Amino acid sequence: MxxxxxxxxxxxxxxxxxxxxxxxxxxxxxxxxxxxxxxxxxxxxxxxxxxxxxxxxxxxxxxxxxxxxxxxxxxxxxxxxxxxxxxxxxxxxxxxxxxxxxxxxxxxxxxxxxxxxxxxxxxxxxxxxxxxxxxxxxxxxxxxxxxxxxxxxxxxxxxxxxxxxxxxxxxxxxxxxxxxxxxxxxxxxxxxxxxxxxxxxxxxxxxxxxxxxxxxxxxxxxxxxxxxxxxxxxxxxxxxxxxxxxxxxxxxxxxxxxxxxxxxxxxxxxxxxxxxxxxxxxxxxxxxxxxxxxxxxxxxxxxxxxxxxxxxxxxxxxxxxxxxxDALRLHTPEERFNLWVRWVAVQPTLRRLFGNSFLPYHDYGRGGRGWRDLWQDVLTLLLLEGEEVADDLLAHFAGVRLDGSNATIIGHRPGEFKADRNNIPRVWMDHGAWPLLTVRLYIDQSGDLDFLLREQVYFKDAFTHRARRLDETWQPEQGTLQRDAAGNVVRGSVLEHLLVQHLTAWHHVGEHGMILLEGADWNDGLDMARERGESVAFSAMYAWNLRQLAELVDALAARGHTHFDLLEELLPLLQPLDDESPAAKRARLTAYFDRVSRTVSGRKIAVAAEDLAARLRAMSAALAERIRTQEWIADGDGWFNGYYDDHGRRVEGRWPDHVRMTLTGQVFTLMGGVADEAQVDGALASADRYLWDEAVGGYRLNTNFHEVKLDLGRAFGFAFGHKENGAMFSHMAVMFANALYRRRRAAAAWRVLERLYRHAQAFPVSRMYPGIPEYVDPRGRGMYPWLTGSASWYVMTLIQWAYGVRGVWGDLLFDPQLLPEQFDEQGNAEIETRFSQWRLRVRYHNPQRLPPERYRVQSVMLNGKPLSHEQGRISRAILHMLPTEQVHLFDVVLEDVGNTAKMTS
Known part of the structure; x- marks a missing residue:
């Protein structure tokens, strides 16, 4: 059946x-x-x-x-x-x-x-x-x-x-x-x-x-x-x-x-x-x-x-x-997969309309979308619908507080925010990391670097110091806009908002120098380590983001923006520390929190782009190096520790009778370039050994800890193999695939995506309609269907990294990592998708059916005519000459890198 x-x-x-x-x-x-x-x-x-x-x-x-x-x-x-x-x-x-x-x-x-x-x-x-x-x-x-x-x-x-x-x-x-x-x-x-x-x-x-x-x-x-x-x-x-x-x-x-x-x-x-x-x-x-x-x-x-x-x-x-x-059509040898992807592609829209509530499994919350969901659901809308999302993205930044936290519930109108969920003020430490990912995708797709200079307000309510203290002077009738001492509404650039989120996070560290876990990170189930818990996993994402911020600043500088006006109060967070101990970082951050807890001066100071980019790179490098050296567990092939619990103890490693490992700890260290090449291979081998389970559709979120860890989170009270305690959790599994593609491990990456599809479509086991579930239970049933952030990541990873159709500063890049079996018998693979306002039909020609490490782009034809390119990169200026109402055919011929090397020698 x-x-x-x-x-x-x-x-x-x-x-x-x-x-x-x-x-x-x-x-x-x-x-x-x-x-x-x-x-x-x-x-x-x-x-x-x-x-x-x-x-x-x-x-x-x-x-x-x-x-x-x-x-x-x-x-x-x-x-x-x-x-x-x-x-x-x-x-x-x-x-x-x-x-x-x-x-x-x-x-x-x-x-x-x-x-x-x-x-x-x-x-x-x-x-x-x-x-x-x-x-x-x-x-x-x-x-x-x-x-x-x-x-x-x-x-x-x-x-x-x-x-x-x-x-x-x-x-x-x-x-x-x-x-x-x-x-x-x-x-x-x-x-x-x-x-x-x-x-x-x-x-x-x-x-x-x-x-x-x-x-x-x-x-x-x-x-x-x-x-x-x-x-x-x-x-x-x-x-x-x-x-x-x-x-x-x-x-x-x-x-x-x-x-x-x-x-x-x-x-x-x-x-x-x-x-x-x-x-x-x-x-x-x-x-x-x-x-x-x-x-x-x-x-x-x-x-x-x-x-x-x-x-x-x-x-x-x-x-x-x-x-x-319709903007996404695959033409693979397996038509069932091609059509299944259409159901995955509709899931982000369902999330936007239902939020994370109002379906039978999703019997929690009271409607609306969470902060993280908002930014990730935009990923697919950007890729498939070609919508003008800049205004919406700008409106979303109105939810950022000056302490780096944010309103956690989005209202029905753009820019409308509420302060907490179920009247419980809570801060998720990863929330500051997601907006940059979406903004970078938008800029790469559109080339709109000036978006970073557009201004937006800041969110203000009674919660300060990342919901650790209250501003007793704040009253609801004052509204939810941050003001300066003179009563004027404070506005800052999108770049400034991103800096607020990342500079505060970099300083907000625990005793091991990793960013504090607070109420939880992406894993909502890690909600019981609010004092001493640390998230190594998302510290890696912040380290990556700081490097990306430096790249954005450099790109703006190349366009003539040599200085940026930033809030006066923010500048101390950009200064090097003589003492980079966790205590010194927290002390500086507390002083900043005190200064912005009620009003701010409203004064802006010009900061040189060159200095800003250099400092961001230094902060990124320091955090990444600490993770790379301090958090690597040299057991067997090795892997990264992902967390510290509320007793300040490392969560992962080898116990006398079992191994403790999380997938989350590997994803962002690989994705963000924190892991070196040997560590990538080691973490992948360990994940294969300890987390891969064919029967549940791929990588489990964690091994069985054999403990109800009340000093880490409610997840460990769940039966093992369910939800955030060791299930095959689609979202993190797909992000792991994305990370593997970014590190050019295409075979391992496709294995994740392909196995998830195989399991989900096998109805006698998964018992679900076409699409991706939130997770797979121990019996193999797909749980919490329809509303999952993994759908956006699956579509994005498939288009941008498997098929390699993506933007780079507004230019179009063809950089496929398709395996031989993903080409038909003639060596062709085809995808219809959208890039910005243009609809594309991309046909890759790989007559020898070479693996991705053996091929590269040789030539590109546009609607039957040769097109100039630089290693598969097409200038946006060429695209601007194309009408937007028709589908444009790109024929991309892949050549054998080995043969090319012989010819050039």
């Missing part, structure tokens, strides 16, 4: 889909409608944490609850049949000869279930999608076919329970909040508008309306309604055997009737139909949420209330989502 692609757009089909637990599919649009749906039509629909149309569900609820989207048919001579398979009789028939047959077919981004009854000649086709556009609706089209030889008389009843309030109320005043419901039976369905939003900290009037509407294929409305859940299921009844359907009771309400103070359900009774042999009838349902006065049930029916209107809307939605990923 597995899914199969059925077209060239990534549409897939899975038979017997109801026989796999935990499967769900996302449906979403830019307007904020978010849904999840399963093969049995479970899941939920909502617009945010406080506005759930249907019952909020976590992953275990998918098989524990009885409240799916449903349409019931009372069949004369038989009784109830549910298109969701939700009747008690159908549930009892599972794993018997009478079980329904269920097939899921899904595409970008729509979901269809085909259910064939095991007892009756009935076939239902249920299509669900959230239309692209401005409407917060989920559309559901139900078609029923009589596949028998005799007519069948049926009575249809749509049934979608309406929760109509905050997810908080699932366990907080659930009954009391139902008392707020005001229900109206509209001509087309059940409409619920609670009187208020219940919050004991301060109740507010409610302005949101929830509705379940429906029509038959001719546009006829329901004949009546059961708006009260208790009436629909009956006294002593349940949603899997509702009395109103089982006994085919007449509706309790008609058009214009009202109800209040009860749990609601959009139960819509339609006129009975006689279904002739071979005949199909269709009904359309609209699940809607709105908070404006112009949206009405009638208006929604006029837009969506016909099967043809649904079909037209579906085509627009398909086109919208296809356009999000």
């Amino acid at each position: 597995t899914w199969h692609f059925v077209d060239t757009n990534g549409t897939f089909r899975l038979e017997n889909a109801d026989q796999t637990s935990y499967l769900y599919f996302p449906l979403v649009n830019e307007a904020g409608m978010m849904s999840a749906i399963t093969p049995t039509l479970h899941g939920d629909s909502k617009i945010d944490q406080h506005h759930f149309l249907t019952l909020p569900v976590s992953v275990e609820d998918l098989h524990n609850t009885r409240s799916p989207r449903d349409v019931w048919f009372f069949v004369e001579g038989h009784g109830p049949w549910s298109v969701a398979g939700n009747s008690a009789r159908q549930i009892a028939d599972r794993w018997t000869a009478h079980a329904d047959r269920v097939t899921v077919e899904a595409g970008l981004l729509w979901h269809k279930v085909v259910r064939e009854s095991g007892r009756l000649p009935l076939r239902a086709e249920i299509l669900n999608f959230v239309p692209a556009g401005d409407d917060r609706v989920e559309l559901m089209r139900v078609s029923l076919t009589n596949s028998g030889e005799t007519p069948m008389r049926l009575t249809p009843t749509g049934a979608v329970p309406i929760f109509g309030r905050s997810a908080d109320n699932l366990r907080d005043h659930r009954h009391v909040t139902a008392l707020l419901h005001r229900v109206v039976c509209d001509r087309y369905g059940v409409v619920v508008r609670p009187t208020m939003s219940f919050d004991e900290r301060g109740h507010t009037p409610n302005t949101t309306t929830y509705a379940v509407l429906g029509v038959d294929e001719n546009g006829a409305p329901p004949q009546g309604f059961f708006p009260r859940l208790s009436d629909f299921i009956g006294e002593g009844g349940t949603l899997d055997w509702p009395q109103a359907v089982v006994q085919n009771l007449p509706p309790t309400h008609t058009v214009g009737d009202t109800d209040e103070g009860n749990e609601a359900i959009g139960a819509l009774r339609f006129a009975p139909v006689v279904l002739a042999p071979g005949e199909t009838r269709t009904w359309v349902f609209i699940l809607a949420v709105w908070d404006d006065e112009t949206t009405t049930p009638q208006a929604l029916i006029e837009r969506f209330g016909r099967p043809q209107l649904v079909a037209e809307c579906l085509e627009r939605t398909r086109a919208y989502w296809s356009a999000r990923v």
Whole structure:
């Protein structure tokens, strides 16, 4: 049993889909409608944490609850049949000869279930999608076919329970909040508008309306309604055997009737139909949420209330989502991989729309995206959508505090930030490192070095000294903008913001000279070493970033920017230290924190570009050398220690009965050039020995420490092999592949990407739809699908490092590291992608199918004409002569380096 692609757009089909637990599919649009749906039509629909149309569900609820989207048919001579398979009789028939047959077919981004009854000649086709556009609706089209030889008389009843309030109320005043419901039976369905939003900290009037509407294929409305859940299921009844359907009771309400103070359900009774042999009838349902006065049930029916209107809307939605990923097309010998990558490419957009919440596994947080997610999700948008992201990137820098920390929750509007998560102020030590990675990618793609000179404000709230102290003078009414002593808003260049993040980090070190772990780093599970914990792993990333900052300063200087105006308070952090001990660094940093904790002078001092670049390089080199020498564990092939715990002890190494090693400790030391060549090979060999596990799809995040390390983090309380404790965690695994490509270990890098694909697409083991999971559990199941930062890194690594299509200061570079097996029999490999505003089709020609260490770019043809290049690098000036509305074909011939060497000698 597995899914199969059925077209060239990534549409897939899975038979017997109801026989796999935990499967769900996302449906979403830019307007904020978010849904999840399963093969049995479970899941939920909502617009945010406080506005759930249907019952909020976590992953275990998918098989524990009885409240799916449903349409019931009372069949004369038989009784109830549910298109969701939700009747008690159908549930009892599972794993018997009478079980329904269920097939899921899904595409970008729509979901269809085909259910064939095991007892009756009935076939239902249920299509669900959230239309692209401005409407917060989920559309559901139900078609029923009589596949028998005799007519069948049926009575249809749509049934979608309406929760109509905050997810908080699932366990907080659930009954009391139902008392707020005001229900109206509209001509087309059940409409619920609670009187208020219940919050004991301060109740507010409610302005949101929830509705379940429906029509038959001719546009006829329901004949009546059961708006009260208790009436629909009956006294002593349940949603899997509702009395109103089982006994085919007449509706309790008609058009214009009202109800209040009860749990609601959009139960819509339609006129009975006689279904002739071979005949199909269709009904359309609209699940809607709105908070404006112009949206009405009638208006929604006029837009969506016909099967043809649904079909037209579906085509627009398909086109919208296809356009999000069409910029990337692979042409490898394996078509399954080519199409699987389309699903990986859509995942960053799903993350942008869902955040890290609102899907059944992601039952934490309250919506919105975290700081780290924001910067990484832009990676794929830059590569695939060619969007003008500079303004958005600039807006994001408004979240940086002058102490180098940042607001941790991003609001809905660009530049809108909130101070903490779940009212818990927390600082992640790696947050300052990610913006530079994205900015460097943007500059390499666009050539827009002047972006570094654009100005932005700083974030200010009560938290100072990296959330260790409070500014008692700050009040919320003062707003969240940093001001100077005169009350003026402080602004600084993007370069200055990046310097604030990195200079503070370089000084914020523990007793071993590594940057303090604080609340955690990328690994949220390392959250119990706030005093003495240190992250060697991300110290390596900061060391790399400091070197990149120096390169950026040099590039600006080459364009005539010889001096940069920086905040007066920041300058001491650029001065060399006579005493470079950790204590001296922290003392200087504390003095800086004190100076910027409330207001600043507002004065700027000009710093010479040459001096700035030199100091940044020196800081980078000092930190990198310390890591390279101090943190290398010379055991066997060797590897880098990644952390110190809250007792100041080295975390990794050889214990009497086991080895402790993390993948994270190797990734950034390799990626950032901290590790020397021998250390790269040693760390890779150790990772292969201690972390690689074919059964879970690749490299584990860590070995089994055999200890609940309360002095490092909650991760070690998890069962080994789950989440941050030793799972194959896709994000770090893919970043390791990226690091290996950067260090020219192409075979090892491709092994990571290829094994992750092999595992994820092997449905009998992974039990997931196409795409990348957050991690793989010990049994091989793909966990937390759809929303993972690994998708952005997978796409970026594939395009820029495997296929080698990337930017360098705005120029286009071809630098492939494709293995012989990635070329077809003729020695060709092809990718369609986007570079800045240009769409490219790149064909590599490697007729001898040489390995990457044996070839280099010999010649480049552009649209059939020879093109000048410098070691595969194409000047942006040439690109500017190309129209942007067409796809440009680059034929790149790879030559044998050995033959070239013989010819030149």
